[in-house]
Amino acid sequence: MAPKVLISDALSPAAVQIFKDRGVEVDFQPNLGKDKDKLAEIIGHYDGLAIRSATKVTPKILQNAKKLKVIGRAGIGVDNVDIPAATAKGIIVMNTPFGNSITTAEHAITLMLALAREIPAADQSTQAGKWEKNRFMGVEITGKTLGVIGAGNIGSIVIDRALGLRMRVIAYDPFLSPERAVELGVEKVELEELLKRADFITLHTPLTEKTKNILDAKALAMTKKGVRIINCARGGLVDEAALRATLDSGHVAGAAFDVFSTEPANENPLFGQPNVICTPHLGAATSEAQENVALQVADQMSDYLLRGAISNAVNFPSITAEEAPRLKPFIELAEKLGSFAGQLTEGDLKKIQISYEGHVAQMKTKALTSAAVAGFLRPMLQDVNVVSAPIVAKERGIIVEEVTREAAGDYESLITVTVFTDGVTRNVSGTVFADARPRIVNIKGIRMDAEFGHSMIYITNLDKPGFIGKFSGTMGDAGINIATFHVGREAPGGNAVALIEIDGEMPPKVLEAVRALPQVQSAKPLKF
Numbered sequence: 001m002a003p004k005v006l007i008s009d010a011l012s013p014a015a016v017q018i019f020k021d022r023g024v025e026v027d028f029q030p031n032l033g034k035d036k037d038k039l040a041e042i043i044g045h046y047d048g049l050a051i052r053s054a055t056k057v058t059p060k061i062l063q064n065a066k067k068l069k070v071i072g073r074a075g076i077g078v079d080n081v082d083i084p085a086a087t088a089k090g091i092i093v094m095n096t097p098f099g100n101s102i103t104t105a106e107h108a109i110t111l112m113l114a115l116a117r118e119i120p121a122a123d124q125s126t127q128a129g130k131w132e133k134n135r136f137m138g139v140e141i142t143g144k145t146l147g148v149i150g151a152g153n154i155g156s157i158v159i160d161r162a163l164g165l166r167m168r169v170i171a172y173d174p175f176l177s178p179e180r181a182v183e184l185g186v187e188k189v190e191l192e193e194l195l196k197r198a199d200f201i202t203l204h205t206p207l208t209e210k211t212k213n214i215l216d217a218k219a220l221a222m223t224k225k226g227v228r229i230i231n232c233a234r235g236g237l238v239d240e241a242a243l244r245a246t247l248d249s250g251h252v253a254g255a256a257f258d259v260f261s262t263e264p265a266n267e268n269p270l271f272g273q274p275n276v277i278c279t280p281h282l283g284a285a286t287s288e289a290q291e292n293v294a295l296q297v298a299d300q301m302s303d304y305l306l307r308g309a310i311s312n313a314v315n316f317p318s319i320t321a322e323e324a325p326r327l328k329p330f331i332e333l334a335e336k337l338g339s340f341a342g343q344l345t346e347g348d349l350k351k352i353q354i355s356y357e358g359h360v361a362q363m364k365t366k367a368l369t370s371a372a373v374a375g376f377l378r379p380m381l382q383d384v385n386v387v388s389a390p391i392v393a394k395e396r397g398i399i400v401e402e403v404t405r406e407a408a409g410d411y412e413s414l415i416t417v418t419v420f421t422d423g424v425t426r427n428v429s430g431t432v433f434a435d436a437r438p439r440i441v442n443i444k445g446i447r448m449d450a451e452f453g454h455s456m457i458y459i460t461n462l463d464k465p466g467f468i469g470k471f472s473g474t475m476g477d478a479g480i481n482i483a484t485f486h487v488g489r490e491a492p493g494g495n496a497v498a499l500i501e502i503d504g505e506m507p508p509k510v511l512e513a514v515r516a517l518p519q520v521q522s523a524k525p526l527k528f
């Protein structure tokens with residue numbers, strides 16, 4: 001059955017066409033995102049949700065999203081999605097990190113120029129028939145200093161355009177390397193210096209604990225008199241009430257805001273000021289940018305739903321469409337090895353170690369580790385998948401360790417899952433041969449070669465004559481068909497293991513009879 005996607009925001013209709021062309025069923029309800037209750041009511045029917053910033057993906061909505069596998073943000077900011085809650089539910093959250101950057105940078109430059117020449121007020125006055133030629137005295141921007149807070153994708157484009165306008169540009173960004181600053185042609189400075197030197201300040205950081213109110217009353221007091229401030233990034237970066245006070249006092253000459261601490265912003269301390277320009281979160285609103293992000297998000301979501309390829313996910317490593325088919329059997333192997341270890345684990349778990357040897361060590365091991373951990377946890381917790389597994393493990397204090405060794409041993413690729421509990425260390429290894437079927441090749445250091453079956457019995461026994469005959473007899477008496485039988489041993493007469501696939505379930509009474517066989521040390525039914 002074709003996967004089904006809901007578009008709950010005003011995405012470009014280009015997205016609808018892409019979904020349809022790719023074979024994804026699509027429901028386009030551009031205003032639904034604003035109706036939380038309705039969204040919560042219907043979200044359960046969809047495999048994918050495509051949004052912009054108007055849809056708030058809250059824990060309540062996620063609670064009802066029983067089938068949801070992916071949330072695609074046609075844009076950059078994912079602060080309207082509860083990412084920890086989505087991750088805990090195993091839902092991939094992806095965005096389109098570059099599709100609207102140029103457009104947003106252009107909006108910031110537009111607002112800066114409009115502020116410098118008071119364009120909106122001059123327009124209003126002129127159209128009111130006032131011809132106030134002497135009222136509007138602007139400032140030239142050539143040679144002025146622009147302070148850029150946040151020199152990422154958008155900040156870098158703003159820097160480039162501002163240099164083209166012959167401004168001096170200084171930037172504050174703790175993650176900007178000196179080499180990148182040189183490449184951008186910008187002077188990297190500390191925040192305090194930026195505040196003291198800039199004639200214009202433009203913000204381009206996400207809203208985080210560290211950036212919230214980065215321009216508060218104290219920071220604003222450090223700015224140069226006559227500074228003009230532009231915010232096209234996120235509401236909450238500037239303390240709006242404090243800014244209003246500095247505008248009122250005349251210290252700040254003007255402000256241009258596209259984003260507000262509460263949106264939609266029906267009222268705000270900045271509204272109504274003569275030297276303030278406001279736009280309703282229009283940074284990304286050009287037909288070019290909207291088409292870019294809509295096409296990209298529809299493609300990314302379709303790739304994931306149809307082919308398992310992951311790009312631009314904020315909560316999972318990327319897997320290309322080319323990698324996905326190669327990775328798939330190894331994901332299955334890692335998950336099954338994890339499941340094998342999880343079904344056998346009793347006692348207090350300390351650590352899981354997943355080691356990769358040979359060719360598999362060069363693959364996306366982070367994704368494979370998540371799969372192994374998901375397989376391990378699933379016997380204990382039903383609702384866990386490769387996306388949610390790492391945080392579920394972390395919440396439970398389980399240490400997950402990853403080891404890679406690119407040199408191949410006996411196998412071209414080998415994955416080993418080792419579980420450390422109080423006093424017991426148990427390991428199981430597997431590989432994938434050319435037939436792409438995962439198999440177990442080593443249990444506790446004992447070699448074997450067994451494919452995973454749906455219903456299996458794992459037996460530890462002593463390598464003594466009669467075990468196979470007695471076991472087969474017990475199963476035959478109970479009318480249970482043995483599908484495959486694999487054995488391995490440490491040494492003749494020593495510890496041995498058997499993995500037997502049976503058709504159907506193992507009744508508890510028959511399991512008791514198997515456990516009572518003289519050679520058997522333990523017997524455990526397993527499900528894969």
Ligand SMILES: NC(=O)c1ccc[n+]([C@@H]2O[C@H](COP(=O)([O-])OP(=O)(O)OC[C@H]3O[C@@H](n4cnc5c(N)ncnc54)[C@H](O)[C@@H]3O)[C@@H](O)[C@H]2O)c1
Nearest residue numbers: 077104150151152153154173175204205206232233283284
């Ligand atoms: N107005 C709009 O419509 C619109 C459109 C697109 C993006 N945005 C917003 O613009 C912002 C920037 O987007 P981007 O694509 O450039 O993001 P980005 O991740 O590429 O860049 C953000 C930069 O901020 C820097 N940063 C992080 N913490 C910082 C701190 N404490 N101080 C200074 N710098 C810090 C990072 O190092 C990074 O370089 C985001 O919040 C995004 O949501 C708004």
Ligand SMILES: O=C(O)[C@H](O)COP(=O)(O)O
Nearest residue numbers: 052053054075076077284
């Ligand atoms: O983060 C973004 O991409 C911008 O804030 C754009 O938001 P929008 O898609 O709601 O216009």
